[in-house]
Amino acid sequence: MVTENNNIYSFHFWAHWYFIALVLSPLICFVDYYSIDQGFGRLFGSTIVFFALMLFIARGTENVVFRNYLSAGIILALYYTTWDLVLWQDTIARKGIFYEFFLNRTLQTVAVLFVVDNLTFSDKLMDVLVRLMKGLIVLGAIVSLLQVVYDPFFFTPEKFRESMLHYDWGTNVLHVRRLSVFGFTDVNDVGLSFLPMVALITGYEIKERDRIPVLILILAFFIAVVNNSRYIQLGFFVAAAPVLFYQKRVLRNLLVAAVGLVVMVLFMGVVLQIIGYDVSQYVEERLLDESGGTRILAFEIFMRFFPDNPFFGTGRHLTDDVIVALANRSSQIHVGYLSHLFSYGLVGTFLAFLFWGLITRRLWLVAKKTGFYGSFFGFMVFWWANVTMVYYWVFTFGLILCYLFASYYDSKEESV
Secondary structure, three states, X not given: OHHHHHHHHHHHHHHHHHHHHXXXXXXXXXXXXXXXXXXXXXXXXXXXXXXXXXHHHHHOHHHOOOOHHHHHHHHHHHHHHHHHHHHOXXXXXXXXXXHHHHHOHHHHHHHHHHHHHHOOOOHHHHHHHHHHHHHHHHHHHHHHHHHHHOOOOOOOOHHHHHHHHHOOOOOOOOOOXXXXXXXXXXXXXXXXXXXXXXXXXXXXXXXXXXXXXXXXXXXXXXXXXXXXXXXXHHHHHHHOHHHHHHHHOHHHHHHHHHHHHHHHHHHHHHHHHHOOOOHHHHHHHHHOOOOOHHHHHHHHHHHHHHHHOOOOOOOOOOOHXXXXXXXXXXXXXXXXXXXXXXXXHHHHHHHHHHHHHHHHHHHHHHHHHHOOOHHHHHHHHHHHHOOOOOOOOOXXXXXXXXXHHHHHHHHHHHHO
């Protein structure tokens, strides 16, 4: 019994430090990038897979919670891996099955979901994580400001600078993507980690402090605006949606939010003008430009090539025929859901939607039961993102924190 208690304590100890490190991952991955260069997936993904295996072995099959989305995630991971084997894409052939197992991003998601469902987390940890997330957003706003007034690639991976320059966006202030402090975990983390953090902080402050974190929302809006990605700018409002549940007065909050939105946009316009933006040019050449044509092109390419492999897809994001048909008008089928259908077919997309949908259902049920909506709207950013971009992995540090907070509030509600 003493040994078992020590094991459980050890698991809780290491899990707590893992999630603290997770919030600090943009800084940890910055150090990693200029030293051993292993990347977020190896540092945090393989670690959580190993941790989940040890937890499963220690607890045994009869003493663990195993929710339905875990089975769906394992099946989806097997589907993706099968395509890797069919196409012989070198990874498994060169590195072996254990490499694929520990670095499979779908299995990494399964692992972290398993861990948060089978451990309990303290109020103190949640408070520490929220404080760290707030600090990260403040730091992010400072870095974003420096990227506007000094260098758009300040605190940015060199490989991303090269990509921007390749597309002639590096010198265009209206199109360059400013990654704030979040570029070293993944170039998509301004959308898929930063925005979920905004949702978590907002939901936590409303639930625990009965207040709206106005300053954090303003700083977050600044980061989103100067990033220049429209899906992130609109995604900010998805992330801020927990404010609608402030004091459980949704209709009143809708009106207040509408007024607040107008005030925030006007205020941000003044700020942008002060720091050197031509706001009218920004509206005309960025917000209202014609780059939405790449989404129309996505539908055209999809309708042309999808019927060739409708059930299982091609296993590839791009085939030679699609590259020729795109003719440099776009880099890809620029709608995530269409791209997934093309790559993995109806079968693979059904499995993906099942996995993502079961996670969403879980987060929604927790929100309804506990009144904490941060995790649900944080994950909804992922659904929104794939309307305009292509990203299928729900293992980002912001989304992981969504799973953690949902599990925390669910277990807290059950213990009352």
